[in-house]
Amino acid sequence: MAVSGPERAPVFKARNLVKTYSWGEVTVHALRGVDLDLYEHEIVVLLGPSGSGKTTLLNILGGLDSASSGEVFYREHNLVTSDEDVLTRFRREHVGFVFQYYNLIASLTALENIRLVTEISSSPMKPEDALDLVGMKALADRFPSQLSGGEQQRVSIARAIAKRPDILLCDEPTGALDYETGRKVLEAIQKIHSELGTLVVIITHNAAIAGMADRVIRIENGRIGEIRIQPERLPLDEIRW
Amino acid sequence: MVTRALDLKILRSLMSLRFQTVSIAVLVACGSGLLIAAWSSYDALQLAKLRAYERLSFGDIFAEVKEAPLSLESRIRSIPGVREVDLRLVESVLIRMPGAPSAQFISLPEPGTPGLDRVHLKSGSLPSPSSVPEILLHEGFALARNLGPGDTLSAIVGGKQWLFRISGVALSPDSVYLIGPGAPLPDDTRYGMAWMSRKELERVTRKGRTFQRVSLKVSPDVSNSMVLEDLDRILKPYGSYGSFLRKDQLSNRLVENEITEQKTLAVLFPAIFLGIATFLIHNTLARLVQLERVPIATLRALGYRSFDIMMHYLKLALSMIAVGVVFGIALGTGMGHLLSRSYQAFFRFPEIRFSPGADAILLGLFASLSAGILGAGSTMRSIRSLTPAEALRPPAPQRFQSGFLDRSFLGPRIPVRIRMVLRNSLSRPLRLTWNILGMSCAWILLIMSWSWNDILENLIDEQFHRLSRETISMSLRAPVKDSSADSWGKLPGVLEHETYRILPVRMRFAQHSKTLALTGVPPLPRLELPAVDGLALSRYFQKAWGLNAGDRVEFESLEDGKKTFSLTVSHFIRDAIGVSARVPKARLHSSLNEESSFNRILLRVTPSSVPDVLERLEASPLGTSIRTKSDILASFARTLGKLIRTSSLVLVVFAITMAIALLLNSIRISFAERQKEIASLRVLGLPFSTAFDLLLSETAIQWVLAAPIGCVAGNLLTRAALKAMHAEEYDFTVVISARTYALSFIILGACFLAGSQWMRTICRSTPLPDAIKTEE
Known part of the structure; x- marks a missing residue:
């Protein structure tokens, strides 16, 4: 169920968020004043064409990048004014990332990739349980090079959620996968959401995936174009692309 | 066809890879520069030698004789194959100057005859008849003593003091490398040479129409050994010390040794430098090709052949090399000039004309380009094996699998982060080895170049402190009874004294023969070691003559009387400089059938008494050469010491430059490869410093592993280099200090x-x- 409204305190609160990049004489306005609230227990899909600013927004929310101006609050902490140490702690304790190209450490097995996170988290789940959640327990001892793309992505999801994060940020999690594999990955994300209640933000080009969200936010040219609330999520079986 | 657009990419790549370009160029400049400098100096020395020998008619065969009449000339001339004969009067003289230097006075050819071993006038004019006899002074001695045309010097000739006027300064092909009899090293301040007209020298020495030195030119088609035999037969009744070929002439032999060393230098160090350049080119290109998988695949998709792309990257490598070679030529020319100038102080050729020859430059270019092609070779293969479709897909993770570490009982106990570092290090053993070898080259270079200073210090310590403890040494004109030593031993300030019997001999074994000083050593010597209990010879004879302990060696005394005797080799000793033969003094006396006597005395004197003792010794009519150890040390520091320190310094500067380029490049590449992994770790919540240090430890492991390999290899290569440069004159101990x-x-x-x-x-x-x- 989509849960939103002024009566609930948002997990993230972004106000007039601006991000510009400069390369020599060229200045690119990636975000041009974004106002956005994200709440606990919801799945949000950010849709938009390439270069619309969705990845920039996700990076700022996840503490990977800083805004040029404006404010982003994670609960009561202002991320824009936080230093590197605070952002590192924020990522370590609250955020799980899933990338399009998995970013697993090639020299560690699936299980060890997860242990890399659980060893530095305050109340992680058991690495095996995290793998079990994404249906990868049987392949725990395989190295990334011994796994298919979909399997690698599921390990990457397990690694992201093993710390029991408050927020799971996924950047094109199915972008490099075929339909069948992609669907399995989305199932894993949905399962984690329902079992842990994590706020999930998914970036995608793929409008079909929007069906699984509570809210769909369309980003166009660095601004929020449209926020659509979906009273009912579509079952994954009915999502096709 | 490779288009110009692709060539434009080379320029852009050179700019974007400027750090790598600079470091490779630095290495190539060092390597090709050294090669050009050493090769050109080799050429310059070779050419200077050939020109001097040719222009000044250097003899082919030589002989020295105690004294023989000039009338033998026609007999010598009639030896089959002899084309020219030159007979010279030679007299050893003591020059009245501080430090009591000695010299050889040699007659000039008769007026109107060109003669052999001609002098080359550097300044002034040839001697002319005058009330004060005129001489031509050897350039080395003239420069060292600051003498020139018009100056005078006095010398003791035949027991009488004479005043000579210097008419000119000159040099000759037989005194290019001038070294005093028995001296381990050249010292222009203490030993010289002078030429004067035969008539004047005959008058001064009262030796009449005699000669002491023979120089012959022979036809190239004649057997040298026949000429040597005939010459020996003619000279034997007159006290011949034996005839010898040009290759055994002392000055020529030392020049040839130096030229050989130059050749070793021209090969060894440039090879190391260019080897490292090859390593860097390989690393840089391999990384570049990995980064440019997509552009390469795109070019292939656009229709370029893999050959075109391979050529593109090869051109890139060669462009980096070309930048280095340009600087290398400039550097090599500068260094070559410097080297040649330093040779002028050792080798008195009429001129050493240095110019970097086309062959040296081509050689530098060829060696550098080969390094480039070799370095690019394996990368070329990886370009060819890259399929466009595969390259356009995201790169697959690097392959890993469980190793022995995972299966061992330690496996589960190793923290995940350490495991990551270990696996990264061990997963590609070939690459790890390659990186370690590359880094160890930096160690090798530093150790090799620095070790020269250690070798020099050890040599000084061994030769001048441990083995010889005297303060002053004096050689006597003729042996005197042992009992007369006491008069010197009782001089105020003399703490101890020791007497030695030095006998000039010709030593023979099988087909070998050599003139040297046989030293009669007192029992339990304290001032000059080592002690001997039988005939002890330099290790050189063991290697070069194949002598073993127990072999009998023949000696022919070159003193009056011409006694011959034989001794059994007891053991071998190591002489860092020169060769020696030592025997117990009593044994020498009995071989010569003479009473106990000495002709060299060593004194240990309190520092404050040195001037007084020296004054007393110089007043003695018996002494011929008096030297203090501090003089010898100073002369050593001026000559060989300076040469070694200068070369070592040049090499150290090169080595440091290269080590920096090499290490910084290796670190840069290894971090560039790990940047994504560091970022991934940071995303997962690891602080930057932890993530960075984790990856730093991978490079640190390589660095640590490179250390022992580099130290051992540096040590071995230093030994090999010394062995390759080993000459009869030097037998250095390889010591590499902490x-x-x-x-x-x-x-x-x-x-x-x-x-x-x-x-x-x-x-x-x-x-x-x-x-x-x-991209990873």
Whole structure:
């Protein structure tokens, strides 16, 4: 169920968020004043064409990048004014990332990739349980090079959620996968959401995936174009692309 | 066809890879520069030698004789194959100057006859008849003593003091490398040569129409050994010391040795430098091709052949090399000039004309380009095996599998982060080995170049402190009874004294023969070691003559009387400089059938009494040469010491430059490869410094492993280099001090820290979102 409204305190609160990049004489306005609230227990899909600013927004929310101006609050902490140490702690304790190209450490097995996170988290789940959640327990001892793309992505999801994060940020999690594999990955994300209640933000080009969200936010040219609330999520079986 | 657009990409790549371009260019410049400098100096020395020998008619065969009449000339001339004969009067004289230098006075050819071993006038004019006899002074002695045309000097000739006027300064092909009899090293301040007209020299020495030195030119088609035999037969009744070929003429032999060393230098060090350049080119290109998988695949998709693309990257490598070669030519020319100038002080050729020849430059270019092609070779293969479709897909993760470490009982106990470092290090053993070998080259270079100073210090310590403890040594004109030593031993300030019997001999074994001094050593010597209990010879004879302990060696005394005797070799000793033969003094006396006597005395004197004792010794009519150890040390420092220190310094500067280029480049490449992994770890919540240090430890492991390999290889290569340069005159002990290792450690450690700090700054300044998307 989509849960939103002024009566609930948002997990993230972004106000007039601006991000510009400069390369020599060229200045690119990636975000041009974004106002956005994200709440606990919801799945949000950010849709938009390439270069619309969705990845920039996700990076700022996840503490990977800083805004040029404006404010982003994670609960009561202002991320824009936080230093590197605070952002590192924020990522370590609250955020799980899933990338399009998995970013697993090639020299560690699936299980060890997860242990890399659980060893530095305050109340992680058991690495095996995290793998079990994404249906990868049987392949725990395989190295990334011994796994298919979909399997690698599921390990990457397990690694992201093993710390029991408050927020799971996924950047094109199915972008490099075929339909069948992609669907399995989305199932894993949905399962984690329902079992842990994590706020999930998914970036995608793929409008079909929007069906699984509570809210769909369309980003166009660095601004929020449209926020659509979906009273009912579509079952994954009915999502096709 | 490769289009110009692709060539434009080379320029852009050179700019974007400017650090790598610069470091490769530095290495190539060092390598090709050294090669050009050493090869051109080799050429310059060779040419100077050939020109001087040709122009000044250097003889083919020589002989020395105690005294023979000039009337033998026609007999010598009639030896089949002899084309020219030159007979010279030679007299050893003591020059009245501080330090009591000695010299050889040699007659000039008769007026109107060109003669052999002609003098080359550097300044002034040839001697002419005058009330004060005129001489031509050897350039080395003239420069060392600051003498020139018009100056006078007095010398003791035949027991009488004479005043001579210097009419000119000259040199000759037989005195290019002038070294005093029995002296281990050349010392222009203490030994010289002078020429004067035969008539005047005959008058001064009262030796009449005699000669002491023979020089012959022979037809190229005649057997030298026949000429030697005939000449020996003619000279034997007159006290011949034996005839010999040009290759055994002392000055020529030392020149040839130096030329050989130059050749070794021209090969060894450039090979190491260019080897390292090959390593860097390989690393840089391999990394570049990995980064440019997509552009390469795109070019292939556009219709370029893999050959075109391979040529593109080869051109890139060769462009980096070309930048280095340009600087290398300039550097080599400068260094070559410097080297040649330093040779002028040792080798008195009429001129050493240095010009970097086309062959040296071509050789430098060829060697450098070969390094480039070799370095690019394996990368070319990887370009060819790259299929466009595969390259356009995201890169697959690097392959890993469980190893022995995982299966061992330690496996589960190793923290995940350490496991990651270990697996990364061990997963590609070939690459790990390659990196370690590359880094160990930096160690090798530093150790090899620094070790020269250690070798020199050890030599000084061994030769001048441990083996010889005297303060003053004096050689006597003729042996005197042992009992007369006491008069010197009782001089005020003399703490102890020791007497030695030195006998000039011709030593023979099988087909070998050599003129040298046989030293009669007192029992339990304290002032000059080692003690001997039988005939002890330099190790050189063991290697060069195949002598073993127990062999009998023939000796022919070159003193009056011409006694011959034989001795059994007891053991071999190591002489760092020169060769020696030592025998117990009593044994020598009995072989000569003479009473106990000495002709060399060593004194240990309190420092404050040295001037007084010297004054008393110089007043003695018996002494011919008096030397203090501090004089010998100073002369050593001026000559060989200076040469070794200068070469070592040049090499150290090169080695440090190369080590920095090498290490910084290795660190840069290894971090560039790991940047994405560092970013991934940071995204997962590891602080930047933890993530960075984790990856730093991988490079640190390589650096640590390179250290022992580099130290051992540096040690071995130093030994090999010394062996390759080994000449009869030197038998240095390879000593590499803890200081050399420590200095290498400090320099390379500083490079490592500076390099990692630099990478830390780069990594930290790369925004995380960019780093996470970096290609691995």
